[in-house]
Amino acid sequence: MQASPAGGWRANLVIYAALAANLGIAAAKFVAAAITGSSSMLTEGVHSLVDSGNQGLLLYGQHRARRLPDAQHPFGYGRELYFWAFVVAILIFGLGAGVSIYEGWKHIADPEPLHDPTINYIVLAIAIALEGTSWWIALKEFAAGKGELGWWEAVKESKDPTGFVVLFEDSAALAGLLVAGIGIWAAHAWGDPRIDGAASIVIGAILGVVALFLAREAKGLLIGERADLGMIAEIRATLEAEAAITHVNHVRTVHSAPERVFVAISADFADSLSMGEAESLVERMEKTLKTRMPVISSIYIRPEKREDAIDASPIG
Structure with a gap:
């Protein structure tokens, strides 16, 4: 899966759409919660407010990531x-899920009297329309970038978190709106306001699951993930096509940004090559690889005898 450039307009379109939707939805939900005393509506308001802050953080992260390399960070930011x-x-888990579960527990322990739910239904309808629009934009943009990969595989292979973070946030938001609507209806249908509190706990559980998944994916990117397997195969094939290279010992890659890849190569050069010829070969290979794959930001090619190379990676 090819990642969108950090700060690219396609990624920003998804984030701005989600930010606009969540700000409007949060305001409407808090007003509705204040009027009706609904626990699940208050929870949904906190959820939308957290999501708004999250989109702001992603935009900030994109801005910071575009800084040029310097002496302190030679591979960039x-x-x-x-x-x-x-x-x-972490914010989705701590604020979104944590506050939701706390509010739900509080309203079960000390339920508030039921109020006319009409305004809640109106707000939920507006929220579903706005959130659904944001979700559809995120879904379309992610689908356009995933190519022939399956949805789950595309998320695992993506090196740009902006797309799948917003997509999963919006998916969780729509699920939460559905749960909130059911909770409000059931509380009034059966005359038990504690059901509304239970709905808040369910919403918190949904947010917690999504947050843990996103944290795992973000952690992998933060530690450093390899490039696309197709790209690694192309690098290896390019090197193997060079007559002066007798064997490619390994090709190791790591993403330093969604559209920046560092490549380390160990290759066995022909014994007949002089030092000058080997240097020329390395320069030519670096130029060829960067021309074919512009996402490569840095290449390190190490001449190394096949028997001396230690390949700890199952790939390359």
Whole structure:
């Protein structure tokens, strides 16, 4: 899966759409919660407010990631986007899920009197329309970037967290709206406000599951993930096509940003090559690889005898 450039307009379209939707929805939900005393509506308001902050953090992460390399960070600041994606996951878990479960427990222990739910239904309808629009935009953009990969495989292979973070946030938001609507209806249908509190706990559980998944994916990116397997295969094939290279020992890659890849190569050069010829070969290979794959930001090619190479990686 090809990642969108950090800060690219396609990724930003998804984030801005989600931010606009969540700000409007949060305001409407808090007003409805204040009027009706609904626990699940208050929970949904907190959820939308947290999501709004999350989109702001992703935009901030994109901005920070675009800084140029310097002496302190010679490979650039691209992974800062991964850091802020991890922070977003923690906020969803801590604020979104935590507050939701706490509010639900509080309203079960001390239920508030039921109020006319009409305004809640109106707000939920508006929220579903806005959130659904944001979700559809995120879904379309992610589908456009995943190529022939399956949805789950595309998420696992993606090196740009902005797309799948917003997609999963919006999916969780829609699920939460559905649960909130059912909880409000059931509480009034059966005359038991504790059901509304239970709905808040269910919403918190949904957010917790999504947050843990996003944290795991962001952690992998933050630690450093390999490039696409097709790209690794192309690098190896390019090197093996060179007559002066007798064997490619290994090709190791790591993403330093969604569109920046560092490549380390160990190859066995023909014994007949002089030092000058080997240097020329390395320069030519670096130029060829960067031309074919512009996402390669840095290449390190090490001449090394096949029997001396230690390949700890099952790939390459």
